[in-house]
Each structure stands twice: as structure tokens, then as C-alpha cells.
Amino acid sequence: MSCIQDTECRENGNKEEYLFSPEVLTNLDSRDFRGDYKNGISPLKPGPDLCARPLSSGDYDKGYLDLLTELTIVGDISRDTFLNQFYKMKAYGDNYYIIVIEDLSKNRIIGTATLVIEKKFIHHVSSRARVEDVVVSGEYRGLQLGKVLLDILVCLSKKMGSYKVSLECKDHNVKFYEQFGFEKAPEQNFMHIRYFD
Amino acid sequence: MSCIQDTECRENGNKEEYLFSPEVLTNLDSRDFRGDYKNGISPLKPGPDLCARPLSSGDYDKGYLDLLTELTIVGDISRDTFLNQFYKMKAYGDNYYIIVIEDLSKNRIIGTATLVIEKKFIHHVSSRARVEDVVVSGEYRGLQLGKVLLDILVCLSKKMGSYKVSLECKDHNVKFYEQFGFEKAPEQNFMHIRYFD
Numbered sequence: 001m002s003c004i005q006d007t008e009c010r011e012n013g014n015k016e017e018y019l020f021s022p023e024v025l026t027n028l029d030s031r032d033f034r035g036d037y038k039n040g041i042s043p044l045k046p047g048p049d050l051c052a053r054p055l056s057s058g059d060y061d062k063g064y065l066d067l068l069t070e071l072t073i074v075g076d077i078s079r080d081t082f083l084n085q086f087y088k089m090k091a092y093g094d095n096y097y098i099i100v101i102e103d104l105s106k107n108r109i110i111g112t113a114t115l116v117i118e119k120k121f122i123h124h125v126s127s128r129a130r131v132e133d134v135v136v137s138g139e140y141r142g143l144q145l146g147k148v149l150l151d152i153l154v155c156l157s158k159k160m161g162s163y164k165v166s167l168e169c170k171d172h173n174v175k176f177y178e179q180f181g182f183e184k185a186p187e188q189n190f191m192h193i194r195y196f197d
Numbered sequence: 198m199s200c201i202q203d204t205e206c207r208e209n210g211n212k213e214e215y216l217f218s219p220e221v222l223t224n225l226d227s228r229d230f231r232g233d234y235k236n237g238i239s240p241l242k243p244g245p246d247l248c249a250r251p252l253s254s255g256d257y258d259k260g261y262l263d264l265l266t267e268l269t270i271v272g273d274i275s276r277d278t279f280l281n282q283f284y285k286m287k288a289y290g291d292n293y294y295i296i297v298i299e300d301l302s303k304n305r306i307i308g309t310a311t312l313v314i315e316k317k318f319i320h321h322v323s324s325r326a327r328v329e330d331v332v333v334s335g336e337y338r339g340l341q342l343g344k345v346l347l348d349i350l351v352c353l354s355k356k357m358g359s360y361k362v363s364l365e366c367k368d369h370n371v372k373f374y375e376q377f378g379f380e381k382a383p384e385q386n387f388m389h390i391r392y393f394d
Contacts, residue, residue, distance in 0.1 A: 123270055182389060192382050
């Protein structure tokens, strides 16, 4: 049984809710996974005591925001503020797919990545998917968990019917993303205005 | 009176609905506009017989999708399919800001640009804004309308409290976007997987 289907992982307290249905992940076609895994790891079996699943309303207490501080600035966020944003995202239904990896032996979130779906009128009224906010906690690096997260999100983007999936990354991560089929878009410049950190 | 506030522009038939409230645009602070305009043009006064406003449910009949074909592939889209996507976007409330420029003398949509707001947990539970799908119809180019569209969207992104606004563009458009404060992000690579056109 894959971790995502594990009852222990799914129902950790009565009040917890997932950002989206775990079936979205368990229904992915494993033939679409592209990562080259060692040691019996796969997206649905990321390792002993590790579980890949949707973000849950209970993950505030499992260090989800602490993990994000390993990626960038988060700030001092109360549980209410977290839950307010969580339920706004959840209300959208089919827009935010945040997945996490939990270390069940420590009740800690140790990896996360987000797929955002943007509805379009162009390209046959389809959608565009984006990979955002990918991070694996320092002590868990080297365990193929970044690969697990990306493989799930890329499969998901295909399943959602998006005409493309994209991301921005630093130079040293280009090779990592190429294994999933990402290519540098020719002559495309990424530009931004930063208002605050 | 600015075009956006014009009743003629606002109520073109009883059944039309805007994607978002026109007040979102009229309430923008004009001191934030950055484009260098000639001939008395400004974001809220884009020219004689021209009106900048939110996308409307009636714009299917005003050539909105025809305009998008000048940008990329759209496909053969029925009115029902258009309206279905329109109302899905509208239901999100604060996610999709598609603005259009209408030539009121021809009842034609001749320019459009989209601001998409992505909610985040990072950066103090704020949001990230993206400029998407910018196009001005061929015969209306050179009339500063791209500037009008971008100025409105950049102002809007600031007002929405996003920590940054970003876009991807071809090399020849870099200079155009720089006038609004966009900078090339150092060492950032834009990568994608294309599933279909």
C-alpha cells in the first residue's frame, strides 16, 4: 500500500483537512514518472517512514512554515493566518496543489513543492501549470526527495490537461529539471519587480 | 470622466457581467503610473473612443478571442465554452484580472492583458502577481496601448499587496518592460515542458 493511501497518514486527528483530495495523487499514472530512482524509492514510496501527500490544515504544527524558511523569507505567521490562507486556497478547488513529504517518525514536514494551475482562454481554453516553492529540508537532501516531488507535480500537470508546465530556477538547478523533460525556453527572459521581501 | 467610469462602457446590455469590479481599476492611484505618454493619453484615457475596462461576459461577441489569435493559438471556441471559463475565473474572485481595451466606435476588443494573482505562504503569506497574455491588435499598434495595459497591471499588482510581479518576454520586448521597473532577474532560467499547442 502506498503511503498516500495509508490511513495513519490520512487521518491524523478528526479536524484535519487536505488542501485537495489525496486521490488526485494516488490516481496518477506511475508510467508517467520520469525520475531515475535508486534503492527502491518511487514517488508513491519515498522512503521508510516518509509519506508524500497533499498539504493538510494540521501541517502548521508539523513545521510546514519552518521548512519554507529554508527556501526564503516567511515571517512570523500565526495559526489563524496560516489557516485563513489554507482555506482560501482550498476554496478555489482546482488551483493550488501543494504537496508535502512528512517524516512520520517525527511528525515533521520535511519536503514540499507546489503546482499552481492558471486557467487560460488561449490554447483551446486550457490551462498553464507552474512549479513553485520546491524545498527539501537540509538533513533530508540526497534522498531523492526533490525528484519525488517534481515527478509527482509534472505528472499532475499533464493530468490536469495544461498545455505547458513551467518554472524558474537558478543555473545550478537546470540539470536537475532537465531529467523531467524541462527545457530552457529559447530567447525567453524572466523579468520582475520586487516590492518587498 | 474616465472611460472606465463611463456608463455606456459599463452597461452594454443587461446581461453582461464583468470579470471583476471596474472600481478596482478606477480606484488605482494614478501617481503610480510610470509610462511616459504623449498626446494626452493616460491609462484611464487611452484615446478617443477607446475604453480600458475588465473583461466582460459579452466580449465573446466583440472579438476577444479573435484578438488572442494575434498572440497565439486559441482554437475554435463556442460561446458556452468561453462563458464557462469566464464564470470559473470570476468565481475565484481575486485571482484573475483580465483587462481589455474596447474601440467603442466598432464594438471591438483591440487590446488585452492579464494579471494573475497567486496566493503564497512565503513572504508573509502574501501573493505573487504575473503579467500574462499581452496583445494589442495590429492596426492599433503605435498608439501607446501596450503601455496603457502594462501601467494598469503593474499598479494593480502593487495594490494587491503582492511581494513581486513577474513576466516572461522575448528579447525584443525587454526594453519595453524596463520602463515600468521590470528587471531581468539574475541567474534565473525559465524552463518549460510543452504538452500541446
